[in-house]
Amino acid sequence: CTVIFTIMATKDLHKPILVLFCNLAFSDLFTSSSGFWISLLFITNPDSTIFGSKDMLAPYAFYTISILSTIYNLVSIGIERYLAVAESIRTRFRVSRKHSLAAVLINWVLAFLFGCLPLIGWNCLHRESRLSVLYSPLCVDYLIFITIPNCVVAFIVPLFTYLSIIIILRKRKFKMKACGQATNTYKSAEIQVARTSVFIWLLALISYVPFFAGVLFDATNHQCPLELYPSTYIFRNCTAMLATINCLGNPIIYTLKMKELRAKLKALKCPSGNRVHVCTV
Numbered sequence: 555c556t557v558i559f560t561i562m563a564t565k566d567l568h569k570p571i572l573v574l575f576c577n578l579a580f581s582d583l584f585t586s587s588s589g590f591w592i593s594l595l596f597i598t599n600p601d602s603t604i605f606g607s608k609d610m611l612a613p614y615a616f617y618t619i620s621i622l623s624t625i626y627n628l629v630s631i632g633i634e635r636y637l638a639v640a641e642s643i644r645t646r647f648r649v650s651r652k653h654s655l656a657a658v659l660i661n662w663v664l665a666f667l668f669g670c671l672p673l674i675g676w677n678c679l680h681r682e683s684r685l686s687v688l689y690s691p692l693c694v695d696y697l698i699f700i701t702i703p704n705c706v707v708a709f710i711v712p713l714f715t716y717l718s719i720i721i722i723l724r725k726r727k728f729k730m731k732a733c734g735q736a737t738n739t740y741k742s743a744e745i746q747v748a749r750t751s752v753f754i755w756l757l758a759l760i761s762y763v764p765f766f767a768g769v770l771f772d773a774t775n776h777q778c779p780l781e782l783y784p785s786t787y788i789f790r791n792c793t794a795m796l797a798t799i800n801c802l803g804n805p806i807i808y809t810l811k812m813k814e815l816r817a818k819l820k821a822l823k824c825p826s827g828n829r830v831h832v833c834t835v
Contacts, residue, residue, distance in 0.1 A: 555583065557805045571634055573654040577661070578627045578754070582801035585620035588613055589798055604787055606690025608679060611672050614692060618700065619669030621762070621797065625708045626661035628758055630654075631751050632712035639719050668700060687782060688772045688790045701769045708762075712755045753807050761800035765793040 561567045561576040592613045596603045602610055634657075637649045678685040678693040686692045768790060775782070 558583070568651060570649045570651055570654040571631070571638070573651060573658065574627060574631050574634060577658045578624065578631070579805050581620055581623040581627055582804050585617065585624060586798055586801045588616040588620055589794055592617060592794070604690075604783065606679075606685070606692075608691070610691060611677060611679075614689060615669050615673050618672075619665045621765075622665035622669055622700070622704060623661055624758065624800075625704050625762075626664060627658075628755055629707060629711045630657045630661060632715035632755065635751050636715040636718055640722055672696060686772050687775055688768055688786065694773050697769045698773055701766050705762075705766050709759070712751075716752050716755065750807060754804055757800055757803050757807065761796040761803075764789075764796055768793055 557579040558576055561572055561579075592603065592610075595609060595613060599607075599609075601607075634649055634654065672692055676693060676696050677691050679691045684694045686694050686697055689697065771786075
């Protein structure tokens with residue numbers, strides 16, 4: 555919430571990449587809130603989260619929407635970083651704030667479209683076949699449809715963009731060396747933000763890989779839910795904890811790594827010192 559408020563309230567931070575970071579913070583907030591909703595249902599009625607009930611459809615739908623929004627936003631950040639760094643200076647100005655806002659809108663539309671499918675009928679409330687063990691009353695077919703394509707997109711697209719960024723920056727560094735220019739100060743804002751984006755992507759991979767592994771196990775499992783209790787459900791709760799840690803880790807990473815955002819956050823605590831710092835700059 556602090557990151558969202560700081561970016562929205564500060565005009566200097568209304569840049570394309572920071573718009574995407576703000577949306578990522580909103581997705582993390584949405585994930586944490588829906589996870590808290592599921593936790594309350596587990597505390598008040600554990601059987602509903604273990605064996606499934608109609609009450610779990612809405613929380614799982616919102617949880618899916620928030621996770622999909624996070625994945626699509628990570629892909630958008632990778633693409634934006636590639637367009638900001640690649641080829642020439644002229645390329646940077648093609649990525650505007652309007653483009654970032656359009657990407658945010660498209661991300662949420664896709665997330666709501668795919669996440670709300672169980673609410674409009676794609677669920678296993680009234681049939682036992684293909685029923686998910688971990689996330690009942692969702693269907694295994696739906697989980698596979700959501701998990702595998704988005705897992706591939708979330709892994710391949712950022713990997714391609716970040717590798718391309720590293721190659722481009724290395725080429726520029728070697729060109730500067732060939733021209734006899736100093737390279738020890740070759741740490742532009744693009745490099746810093748690219749590193750921040752890589753850290754966020756790696757944290758997302760570590761946090762969500764167990765969840766995807768659980769879905770694959772669910773798809774290949776043919777045992778009764780009672781036979782899997784309680785070890786499988788402990789694993790499911792651990793995957794939910796990792797998703798929550800990811801939501802906490804993202805704002806910490808881009809708050810610590812991005813000097814501009816970190817300075818604005820410090821200004822909330824010490825506005826007078828910030829004014830002196832701005833005057834000095």
